[in-house]
Amino acid sequence: MTQDYYKQKIEQLTETLLDQFESSFNKFENYLDSLINSTDSINSNYQQIAFPSVNVPQTNFENLNFAQQLFREIQPLIKQNVNNQVKHKKKPIYQEQNLQMLGVKQNMTLEFQKLKIEKIQNQMEQKVSDKDVLLQQSNKNKSLLYNQSNSELFETIQTNNQSNFQSFTYQLVSKYSISQNECCRAIAINKDCSIVLAGCGKEIKVFEFKQGFMKQIQILSEHNNDVHTLNFMKKSNQFISGSYQSIIIWQYNQNNLWVTQQILNGHNSWIYCLILNNNEDLIISGGSDNTIKFWTKKNEWTCQQTVKDHFNSVFGLSLNQQQNKVVSCGNDKQILIIEQQRQNKEWIVIQKITVELSTLRVRFIENDMFILSQCGQDQISIFEMNSINKQFTKTKDIVVKCGSDGYCLFPSQYINSKSILLMKNGEYVNLIKKKQNGQYLTEQSIHFGTNVLFGGISDDGEYLITWENKSKEIQLRRYNEQ
Template sequence: MQMSCNQADHNNQSIIGVCVDITCPNIRPYCNFCLPLHAKHLHMLTPLDLINEWISERILQVHNAQNNVEEFKVSLEIFLNQVSPYCNFNFDQIPKLGLSQIDNLVKGLGSIELCEKVLFRQLNQSIQELKQIVIEIQKILKNQITISNNDNTQIPQYQHKLKPNLSPIRYQLMKTNSIEQGGSCFAFAFNKDCSIVAAGCSSQIIVYEFRQGMKKQIQLLYEHQKEMGTLNFMKKSNQLVSGDCDGDILIWSSKNNKYWICSQTLKQHNSRINCLIMNNNEDIMISCSNDQTIKFWMKLNEWICQQTITNHENFVYQLSLNEKQNKVISCGKDQLILVIENSEQNKQWIVKQKIQVDCLGYRLCFINDNLFTFQPSTGNLMHIYELHNLSKQFTQTKHITVNQGDDNRVFFPQKYIQSKQLLVIKHDKYINLIRKIDNDQFIVEQSIQFSSKELFGCISDDGEYLITWDDSSDEIQIRRSKQE
């Protein structure tokens, strides 16, 4: 962004930063000659190359505020639905009521009276305070300097970048579909048409019927001896794949989605399975483990281990395939990202690049053949890696500001929904929904905050449903996307 200062005596000096103090009476973009005007709040001066990051952080706060308001609206709607029968009560019905019905009516109305005396008065006071806050915010926004139509700065172009290619999406909690689940659920999977959900709860797999929400439990599968961390439904065949903390991978088959049996057990890993992915043809399966290996499995009559990659020196956390299905990336506890490529000559997978990062990260994901994301476990940044045209090597080119966090939980892999251009990332106790927009830029579209970082889940392949479990609510929760 190249701009010149328009102060009369500043000789068209280049703008070097922006003052972000909202009480500052001076024009906020500043040059070197402007610095004395901001002497009392130098700590509020932001260099020009960091202003995009500052704006992104505030946009995230706007999204969080919007999310909180939406959740408050949902709670109010639920409450109104519960009290509406009393509002439309027909007195002619009283003689027809039984003793228990009259008892329930009196208790219900008595509870409302108690709420009116105590809680509603407090709520009304809070509402009045909130209204005053909103009025003050509106005054501040109304008094801000607006950009004139003949302004030739780069700001309108930056605003255009923030406009997604698709309509904004919000994920709203379907409260009536929540299921109490006291034990840990590390893994979830939707089948191809979202009619079945599998939940890995401790060493059991609970299979649910799913029709626009959780319906009923179909089956409980007991074959695993240890906790599960991965579940995957195959799309072309009616099979389910699960991996546990012993390193066992089980293949489950079903003819009618109602009765699943274990058809094969794979015992090549000797420690916890952290991630398992499949190619689009579903004839190659790739797994990674705490045993520091990545294994490539080939489907013949049964699944067999075709190749093992041993370049990681510690636990391997996540894998991702690119669009062409000829590259795999991995990240591990050794702070190493591997780029593994399939050789057309000998059909072997070869490590083409080792990227040493300066931070631990549990999650990464290909966006397309030339772009992938990596989420460090601490801090508030997500890294973007791009493929250089000449060197054919991936390098970190930029980052996205997300919530501040200190994550230490495996599972809940990153996932990119191509049809919605939406990246789903868990970081600390947040789930970030990040939209890819023009010129390979990204914006945080929604950030869902939970009460615990002990948070696991997945999103359906079409991006319609988000399923989670966290140890604060002890619930399996469903959120559904809503196009705005």
């Protein structure tokens, strides 16, 4: 074969290599452009940075000065690519001419490679420089956006805190007062504030309730003695009443009347306190027979268990949020912590706390925290569970107003949506705000001038309804923020 033939082949091979290098370079250049373009997504997405619940994709630009290292890494790859392509070409007939061609080709390739690397280096340095400018601008934008977001977030938190710490009062609406001469020892409001019950002596008066106005629609006379407790169910159209020895389950029938569904007999004296669990398949009752009874429902309600650790009347009961602990208080100056066992579901007394005076009211306000009211005291106490030994101990006292005391009825209530604790103490109804920092502030102490005082508050905290023997009226007070 002639010298011109080999020269032509060398030129063809060189042209092929040039095309391959150009293609590789274009791909590499496009990759660099994609890195630059990725900074745009930072500005568009950074507005989410103030909110940790959102995952913001971020590009790591800590190693932007990687050009020299990249050059060192791609140079042997380029050489290897050239050698591989030469290796797989068909060998010429004459070895000497083949070696000559290879030497010429390698020299051309090296010169071309050198030029291309210089070009790549110059362009990469320019791109890195441009990227640094973009990154500086991006950081500046992020800083501005971060400060703006934090400012908005701070304003939001401040607004929420102001709402949480908003002062309030319950204002008497005199036009809605109802004259009631007979003592009303229990009052309850249903979940949507459409029905009010009042235990007036042996009778239960049912009122239709519309924006504060109460209209009597029915009188229930099944109890033989004074009604002491009333509790609406929230999942069904039923309520429960407690009196002397008996508990009655009431249901709303097709004729729009409340009728007796079942009577529970088990206590042998007065029932002073009664609570329901969230599932409404457990009733817990306590009274002057010194017992706490646990009633469960399958086809009908039956007494599952009786706790007899109190040695005097049981005045107060409360379930924690997890529904696995009950706290009780009573006239024996004892507080019982009763826990449900996981295996056999039996309720076991796990702690007894002795205090100085009779305890009238108790209420869980958190899963492992309850508040206690002792007879005639101008303070209420907070008990919290120690995380190590799992025992409840008193951690603080809250100053309230009281006056003369002696009645255990009118159970305490905690309105979670408003963080309001209602505690009847003697002649006063104290309304206490639980703050986010764990502090408690008595916002209002309503003085009724008598301790013969009973009532209840709606689940949303909008209405407080009371009866006392001084005015002998069922009175309505409405929540009002100041």
